[in-house]
Amino acid sequence: MKIKAQYAMVLNLDKCIGCHTCSLPCNNVWTNRKGAEYMWFNNVECKPGIGYPRKWENQQIHRGGWTLGEKGLQLAAGGRVHKTLNIFHNPDLPTIDQYYEPWDYDYAKLIESPARQHQPAIRPRSQLTGEPLDLQWGPNWEDDLAGLATTGGGDVNFKNLEVATYLQFRNVFMFWLPRLCEHCLNPACVASCPSGALYKREEDGIVLVDQERCRGWRYCVSGCPYKKVYFNWHTGRAEKCLFCYPRTEAGQTTLCAHSCVGRIRYVGVLLYDAERIAQAAAAPTDQAVYPAQMEMLLDPEDPEVRRAAKAQGLADNVLAAARRSPVHALICRWRLALPLHPEFRTLPMVWYVPPLSPVSVQADTTDAQDQVDQVDRMRIPITYLANLLTAGDEVPVRLALSRLMAVRQYMRSLRLGQTADTQVLDKVGLDLPTADRIYHLLALARLDDRFVLPTAPAGDAGIYKRQGTCGFGDAM
Template sequence: MKIKAQYAMVLNLDKCIGCHTCSIPCKNVWTNRDGAEYMWFNNVECKPGIGYPQKWENQDIHKGGWQLKRGRLQLKAGGRLHKGINIFHNPDLPTIDDYYEPWDYDYARLIDSPKRRHQPSVRPRSRLTGEPINLKWGPNWEDDLAGLAETGAGDTNFKNLEIETYLQFRNVFMFWLPRLCEHCLNPACVASCPSGALYKREEDGIVLVDQERCRGWRYCVSGCPYKKVYFNWKTGRAEKCVFCYPRIEAGLTTLCAHSCVGRIRYVGVLLYDADRISPAVKAPSDQAVYPAHLDILLDPNDPEIERAATAQGIASNVLAAAKRSPTYALIKEWRLALPLHPEFRTLPMVWYVPPLSPVSSQVAPVQESETIDRLRIPMAYLANLLTAGDEVPVRTALKRLSAVRQYMRTQRVEKRSDKSLLDSVGLDEDTIQTMYRLLALGRLEDRFVLPTRPVQDDVNYARQGCCGFGDTV
């Protein structure tokens, strides 16, 4: 057993309001320069839809992630030999039109316009060519234009569903999907890079790009099935989400999580067994990857795990944070959070709590177990998005979310406790109360549990200065 630490994030889709507040500070801090205009390390997509870049989920087009072939795990886009032969031509790379051609406006024409009869106007102008362009796509295109009717048919999550049914107005549904780099345990982007520029940090699992080693081959872009590695057209280097590691190292959470007005994000440390990664990614079926992924995660409160982690060099402050981690509770203890497209076999470490939705087409009262299957968002759609089509984990998560709402409602409104409701979802009263405080109230100290320096190092830490801002008196 080889124990390692990994930063992880959970996003509660049941509370996301699609305000894009998470995207703005990320954009302003990390991609506010030439060549990075079209990069959105964090973006919020409208589902159903084909997303950003276009059809990123369709690996028949983009060839991202891994596949199991004759019992062996292989990159879907091909191995070293394939990349060596085609190193100057990558047919699986998304084009700029799949993102959008970055543009600006000639604002001076408005400011310096002489007096005239009609209001002056300007056309969008490409940042790449300097020529006027017609806008056809963008990171929020489906959001702004309610694009289901136009692009819904291209959403791969409608697999085994009759898309025509959900294109009808009375059956339409919608929810938000914030996305960032998954910082996977088995990152395809790292394995795809011919120059070895991408790497996964040993101490916290954050995936980064070494700008000095990057040669701009862009196989990391096509290899990532989530399309969260970008190519800077100005510098000729790859760039991606860095999980705000300068803030993380100072004990602060990421900018996207800190700025979230809906309090939907949870950041914490997980312990995992690196020796179990290989068997997990080679699970015999796509639906078996998620349970195998859960088995990799270790219980930090287990005394044997704690002793083994200490013996292998895991710091005491990391262990203390792992014990209080909201991500471990949401992912493994309560089974509320699920991975995004586990069939890509990258073992992502950004997880999602599926959204509840209003009950549709209910004429007469039904049992609670039947109500979950009558939600407006199809169970099969969420399963295709989060569990490779397995509806059982999604149904379990939604039932528990619903149980928290109903139980707290009976306590607050009806002044009684319905224990039968708890038994039906396998939870006790203390757990329900803890889930309620974390999900509904979401205090900052509960949502973000990050390691700080051990107490015994505080004296030296103060002498060296805090976070590089100067000496501390």
């Protein structure tokens, strides 16, 4: 057993209001320079929809991530021989139109316009060419268009569902999906890079780009199935989310998590067995990947795990943070958070609590009605959420939603001054202390409960192993 620590994030989709406040500080701090105009290390998408870049989830088009073939686990876009033969032409690379051509406006024309009978108007112009631009897409385009009616047919999460049914007003649904780099345990971007510029840090699992070694081959861009590696057209190098490592090294959370007005984000430490990565990523079926990944994650309360971790050099403050980790509770202990598209076999480390949605209530419905039946009658189809979060396996999604609903019904019975309804908790395997802890963390948690990160040891600047220079400074 080789124990490592991994920084991870959980996002509660039940509370996301789609305000994009998480995206703004990230954009202002990390992508505020020439060549990065179209980059959104963190963006918020409207679901259903095809996202940003367009149809990023459809690996029949983009061929990102890993596949399990006759020779075992392989990159979906091909190995070294394929990349060598196509090194000057990557057919799987997204074009700028699939993101969007960034634009601005000539505001001086408004300010300097002479007096006239009608209000002056200005056209958008490309930040790449300076020419007038006919706007076709943007990072939150589907949010503005209410998503489904325009692009629902291209959403791969409607697999095994009739899209036309959900185009009807009485059946339509919508929720928001914030996305950032998954900092995967088995990152396809790292494996795809011919120059070895991408790497995963030993101490915290953050995936970074060595700007000195990057040669702009862009195979990392096409190799990432989540399309969270970008190409800076000005510097000729790749860039991506760096999990705000200058902050996390000081024990502070990421900018996107700190700024979230809905308090939907939780950041903490997970312990995992690195020797099981290959086995989990090569699970025999897509639906088996999530259970295999769960088996990799270790219990920080287990005395044997703690002894082994200390023997292998994990610091005491890292182990203490792992024991208090909110992400471990949500992912492992309560099984409320699920990974995004585990079928990509990258073993992602950004997880999501699925959203509850209104239930079609019958006249004879009571609060004690069976939660499984209520989950089936939710406006957001279970099949859609399962395609998004568990490779189509509905069982984990049902469990998470049933437990969320049970806690909500239990707290409602308390707030209405009635006798505490514990039956709803018994049906989903929760006791009263656990329900209270779930409610506290998901509804009322303080900042130091939602974000639990250790600090780097003082006076040891070399503790984090890097391959050359990281970050985005003037040296590029």
